[in-house]
Amino acid sequence: MKGKMKAVVKYTEATGFDYVDVDIPAIGANDVLIKVKGTTICGSDIHAYHSAPGILDMMSLPVVLGHETCGDVVEVGSCVTSVKVGDVISPEPHIYCGHCYYCQNDAALNCLDLGLFGLDRNGAFAEYASLPENVCWKHPAGTSYELGAIHEPLGVAMHGVMSGEINGKSVAIFGCGPIGLFAVGAAQTFGATRVFALEVAPKRLEMARKLFPDITVINPKEQDPVKIITEATGGLGADVAIELSGSAAALKQTFKVIRREGRVSLVGVVSGAIEIEVHKDIVLKEARVNGVFGREIWRSWWQVRQMLDTGKFDPLPIITHRFPLKDYAEAIELAASGEAGKVLLYPEA
Numbered sequence: 001m002k003g004k005m006k007a008v009v010k011y012t013e014a015t016g017f018d019y020v021d022v023d024i025p026a027i028g029a030n031d032v033l034i035k036v037k038g039t040t041i042c043g044s045d046i047h048a049y050h051s052a053p054g055i056l057d058m059m060s061l062p063v064v065l066g067h068e069t070c071g072d073v074v075e076v077g078s079c080v081t082s083v084k085v086g087d088v089i090s091p092e093p094h095i096y097c098g099h100c101y102y103c104q105n106d107a108a109l110n111c112l113d114l115g116l117f118g119l120d121r122n123g124a125f126a127e128y129a130s131l132p133e134n135v136c137w138k139h140p141a142g143t144s145y146e147l148g149a150i151h152e153p154l155g156v157a158m159h160g161v162m163s164g165e166i167n168g169k170s171v172a173i174f175g176c177g178p179i180g181l182f183a184v185g186a187a188q189t190f191g192a193t194r195v196f197a198l199e200v201a202p203k204r205l206e207m208a209r210k211l212f213p214d215i216t217v218i219n220p221k222e223q224d225p226v227k228i229i230t231e232a233t234g235g236l237g238a239d240v241a242i243e244l245s246g247s248a249a250a251l252k253q254t255f256k257v258i259r260r261e262g263r264v265s266l267v268g269v270v271s272g273a274i275e276i277e278v279h280k281d282i283v284l285k286e287a288r289v290n291g292v293f294g295r296e297i298w299r300s301w302w303q304v305r306q307m308l309d310t311g312k313f314d315p316l317p318i319i320t321h322r323f324p325l326k327d328y329a330e331a332i333e334l335a336a337s338g339e340a341g342k343v344l345l346y347p348e349a
């Protein structure tokens, strides 16, 4: 498809983006062109906006931002067989090579030649986006574009929750931003018996309490989470702790709230070095610790579908704000403020 489109682009390492006219992306033989219907703002988009340390190394400028998206397929390359015009798809933004050690060992998320849709290649803060066929996730008929757009962050939460046993377990979830709230829903759907959710921002505390009336919501500024969780678990501690807040203090506390042989899964982006009492918190406890980056391809996506199919958890209320693409700056500011859930950008055309 030839022509111009509106897009949010980062041109230089200076703070900010630009809202500009660019060419509609050309597609290759193995690519798909989508008409973008909505794209939610990720923490990485906020970091990219502010040119935060670390993020620029992952980017190739200039680039169209945005990766949590959903749209209609409007054109397919000559070799594409599994996707057709009219399908509603979301991209797995980790564009994997399919040929390296990890891709061939059921771990494409750790691909050695990973391309990042919306960071090192053009993404979906735009009217159209092109992506390879092999990263298209086809939604079943009736899936709304907004629900489609949040499959990617739902998958991150899912990978964190499902990177160990969850059925019948007690779980402490650190951080009630959108991914934290998604993780609460995923943990409950897949059988966690007791969920504790920790958060300090008033708006997010309120959302956690409202969306999940049967969990224990803790504000660590006012209450001692270690005491509450230890007492509530018969003096043992939680089976699982998942860190999604990106706070160093929270990360340290995950090791204090788990029981012996408990699991700590680290998802949130905590920059810099952190001191942990390794012997006391990990060795003597025989704790298991794992990092979580992105989604398991495609296991996490299937788990998200299975979760949604149960009807037990509706993640849509976690999208709290919607802005036209041109108001991206205001939207990013709001998303960064802790005063919102997921914030969605939509192209007006």
Ligand SMILES: [Zn+2]
Binding pocket: 042, 043, 044, 067, 068, 152, 153
């Ligand atoms: Zn994301």
Ligand SMILES: [Zn+2]
Binding pocket: 096, 097, 098, 099, 100, 101, 102, 103, 108, 110, 111, 112, 113
């Ligand atoms: Zn690979």
